[in-house]
Amino acid sequence: MATRVENVGDILRDWRGRRQLSQLDLAGEAQVSTRHLSFVESGRAAPSRDLLLRLAEPLALPLRERNRLLLAGGYAPIYSERSIDEPDMAVARQAVDAVLRGHMPYPALAVDRHWNLVLANEAAGSLLTDVAPTLLDPPVNVLRASLHPGGLAPRIVNLPEWRHHVLTRLRDEAERAGDPVLAALHVELRALPTPASRHPPGRGGRIAVPLILRGADSNQNLSFISTTTVFGSATDVTLAELTLECFYPADNATRLALSPTGERA
Incomplete structure (x- = not known):
């Protein structure tokens, strides 16, 4: 079976549609004539590598997609994709470890572009102790593990x-x-059963949507708000797609429940 070769025009039109940019809009942002852009999209003109990279900027293409665009144009990718455990990624790995370790005693984890678990601190790991083993088979998808009836959902x-x-x-x-994988994950998670709403989405009076977990003691709930951290200057695909999710106590009761004994006074 023949493999379909992607072309620059298909990729550009797809992303223009996603970003709601006309050819005129994109040409103006990339400082190229609309006529030349039209020729590039139709295959009548072969774009230079510099032009493809200029077009990628106003389209806000992720690094992975920039590599894809370059390959479609006949050029080698320029953004590396290394494992977080490779020696060249040591500085980034140390930074991630420092954030996760420093966030204790509160949960923090690092996930890839598909929400698969990459790293987690002990506090985050302890939340998964009663999750069904099948949901913990690598790669562990943290969204599936949180919303699935066999995961955190009952808590x-x-x-x-x-x-x-x-x-x-x-x-x-x-x-x-x-990303079709994220789209498929969204469809899958939407289909999971959920009980009738006890707290309607968007209740007033809150500064953020909390994650409220029933603790081991049914009389004690743990309430968290979260922050998301990314490497803003990343030029490696893996690093650019790595996200750190850190959870903070949303109330004093949670802070006291998770703080070391000596800090509760």
Whole structure:
């Protein structure tokens, strides 16, 4: 079976559509004539590597997609893709480890572009102790493990609210990245059962959507708000796609429950 060869025009039109840019818009941003861009998209003109990289900027292409565009144009990729454990990534790995370790005693984890677990601190790992073993087979998808009935879902007090937040974010990421794996994950997670809403999405009076977990003691809930951190200056595909999710106590009761005994006074 013949493999379909991608072409520059298909990729550019797809991403222009995603970014809602006309040829005129993109040509102006990339400082190229609309006529020449039209020729590039139709295959009547072969773009230079410099032009492809200029077009990638206003389209806000992820590094992986920039490599894809270069390959379609007949050029070698310029952005490396290394494992986080490779020697060349040591500085980045140390930075991630420092964040995760320094965030203790609160949960923090690092995930890849598909929300698969890369690294986690002990506090995050402890939340997964009662998750079904099948959900913990590598690669562990943290969104699946959180919303699945065999995962954290039974412990999430505000599951409908948290589910709405997660699915909205996932849908937006899938559309922005043009990633079919994220789109398929969104469809899968939407189909998971969920109880009737006890906390309607978007309740007023909150500064952020919390993740509220029922603790081992059913009388004690743990409430968190989260922050997302990325490497803004990354030129490696793996590093650019790595996301750190750090959870902070959303109330004083949670802070006291997770703080070392000596800090509770």
